[in-house]
Amino acid sequence: MTDLATYNFAYLDEQTKRMIRRAILKAIAIPGYQVPFASREMPMPYGWGTGGVQVTAAVLGPDDTLKVIDQGADDTTNAVSIRAFFQKVANVRVTTKTSEATIIQTRHRIPEMQLQAGQTLVYQVPIPEPLRFLEPRETETRKMHALEEYGLMHVKLYEDIARHGHIATTYAYPVKVEGRYVMDPSPTPKFDNPKMHMSPALQLFGAGREKRIYAIPPYTEVVSLDFEDHPFEIQTFSQPCALCGAKGSYLDEVILDDKGGSMFVCSDTDFCEDRQAKGHRGALAPEAGTAEAAE
Amino acid sequence: MRVETQVFEGGFSDSVLNAQNVFRALMDAMANPGRIVDVSDLTTPPAPLTPLAASIAATLFDHDATVWCDRAISGSAAAVGWLKFHTGLELTGDTAEADFALISDVNAMPSLESFCRGTAEYPDRSTTLILQIDSFDGADVLTLEGPGIKETQSFSPSHLPRMFRDQWAANRAAFPRGVDLVFAAKGALAALPRTTRITKTEA
Ligand SMILES: [Zn+2]
Numbered sequence: 001m002t003d004l005a006t007y008n009f010a011y012l013d014e015q016t017k018r019m020i021r022r023a024i025l026k027a028i029a030i031p032g033y034q035v036p037f038a039s040r041e042m043p044m045p046y047g048w049g050t051g052g053v054q055v056t057a058a059v060l061g062p063d064d065t066l067k068v069i070d071q072g073a074d075d076t077t078n079a080v081s082i083r084a085f086f087q088k089v090a091n092v093r094v095t096t097k098t099s100e101a102t103i104i105q106t107r108h109r110i111p112e113m114q115l116q117a118g119q120t121l122v123y124q125v126p127i128p129e130p131l132r133f134l135e136p137r138e139t140e141t142r143k144m145h146a147l148e149e150y151g152l153m154h155v156k157l158y159e160d161i162a163r164h165g166h167i168a169t170t171y172a173y174p175v176k177v178e179g180r181y182v183m184d185p186s187p188t189p190k191f192d193n194p195k196m197h198m199s200p201a202l203q204l205f206g207a208g209r210e211k212r213i214y215a216i217p218p219y220t221e222v223v224s225l226d227f228e229d230h231p232f233e234i235q236t237f238s239q240p241c242a243l244c245g246a247k248g249s250y251l252d253e254v255i256l257d258d259k260g261g262s263m264f265v266c267s268d269t270d271f272c273e274d275r276q277a278k279g280h281r282g283a284l285a286p287e288a289g290t291a292e293a294a295e
Numbered sequence: 296m297r298v299e300t301q302v303f304e305g306g307f308s309d310s311v312l313n314a315q316n317v318f319r320a321l322m323d324a325m326a327n328p329g330r331i332v333d334v335s336d337l338t339t340p341p342a343p344l345t346p347l348a349a350s351i352a353a354t355l356f357d358h359d360a361t362v363w364c365d366r367a368i369s370g371s372a373a374a375v376g377w378l379k380f381h382t383g384l385e386l387t388g389d390t391a392e393a394d395f396a397l398i399s400d401v402n403a404m405p406s407l408e409s410f411c412r413g414t415a416e417y418p419d420r421s422t423t424l425i426l427q428i429d430s431f432d433g434a435d436v437l438t439l440e441g442p443g444i445k446e447t448q449s450f451s452p453s454h455l456p457r458m459f460r461d462q463w464a465a466n467r468a469a470f471p472r473g474v475d476l477v478f479a480a481k482g483a484l485a486a487l488p489r490t491t492r493i494t495k496t497e498a
Contacts, residue, residue: 010315017315021318021322021355022355029325030419030471030489036419058318059322060315061319143416146415178442180471181471202322217490218442219444220443
């Protein structure tokens with residue numbers, strides 16, 4: 001990281017904050033539309049969520065409580081670094097508890113717990129343009145959005161079905177916002193797509209390298225693209241979480257030993273720990289003797 | 296008071312935290328159309344600017360923002376001087392090229408369609424109108440629906456542009472192009488983004 005000795009509150013200078021704030025207000029007014037902004041260099045490399053960091057920096061105030069997750073976990077290097085950055089430059093309260101946070105910056109997951117009105121979820125986005133892999137030219141994708149020309153996107157998904165028998169896209173699964181803009185939800189698993197629909201929380205998306213900000217206001221319709229004969233479906237897991245016994249949460253495979261042993265546990269660490277604290281136990285939970293508390 | 300004193304005084308006491316505070320009120324209002332968000336007086340601008348409209352200006356305007364002011368504001372050397380000194384804004388006389396419009400006399404304002412609605416490719420290149428009003432206790436009660444509103448939201452600003460329901464329906468029909476409105480009353484603001492539908496009006 002570069003020298004942070006002389007920085008403004010939340011690192012960004014006021015002119016940059018104003019520019020980002022203007023973009024955020026426009027993004028909220030046009031749900032799912034990508035607002036261009038003049039992304040600034042941040043004291044961390046692209047790929048570390050510089051777009052999300054800039055959005056959080058422009059929004060954050062002394063009354064906020066910040067949570068940062070990466071793949072659902074609060075304790076990964078990326079999440080820890082970003083949390084420490086905001087503690088240092090904004091002296092802000094931080095938490096790992098979803099329920100206590102006013103702002104949650106995330107990479108690759110939406111918390112399992114339903115977000116509340118008044119909370120803001122800030123996504124780190126690598127590639128904001130859902131049509132980019134179909135059309136590399138920005139002038140053309142702008143035109144496609146302007147004309148609601150989303151046929152190619154459906155063709156791509158249908159090719160999946162022809163080849164695999166189902167839609168193979170499992171991450172960054174495209175959605176349509178309020179019946180108008182097709183939007184990239186960032187590389188979250190499609191498992192999380194239904195959580196975006198009619199969420200009481202405000203959702204903001206920041207792409208640093210690609211210089212785009214977009215948003216979904218609370219209580220906004222977010223529909224995953226699909227076909228009548230192949231309706232959208234989320235991933236399901238054949239077993240509950242090995243630690244907390246949760247069914248219906250998104251699980252990650254954790255390797256236990258070098259003999260190929262593994263277990264499946266919640267990717268949302270706060271959700272899993274909270275359940276364990278309430279007495280829920282999975283098959284491989286460390287403490288024994290509380291099996292009666294399991295579901 | 297001498298004009299020079301009025302121009303140089305009355306800005307944010309803490310430019311960083313006051314701006315953050317006002318922005319969050321604006322973000323909250325834009326994300327929840329028709330919701331009344333309290334904001335304490337953080338500026339003391341010369342008339343006809345109100346403290347809240349001036350706070351919004353100080354939060355959002357700078358040399359990258361082109362602003363159209365109505366006659367009552369642009370006719371006041373003190374008000375224009377205050378805005379220039381505290382924000383560095385670019386003034387324009389052309390409603391169609393304004394990023395923002397600052398309006399003190401809502402009854403006499405130009406039609407919404409005379410402002411910039413953005414283009415089909417860049418609907419964000421549009422005007423955000425800031426309307427100075429007295430209160431949110433107006434006689435007419437609008438019922439609002441749309442993104443940001445769980446079911447319905449009632450909204451009764453003390454002042455509305457003439458023929459507002461027709462003007463707003465036309466603005467809504469141009470979506471994703473369109474203008475967005477911020478209402479600045481005494482100590483509280485509310486917003487109507489272009490997505491909001493007015494489903495009922497009661498007097
Ligand atoms: Zn678990």
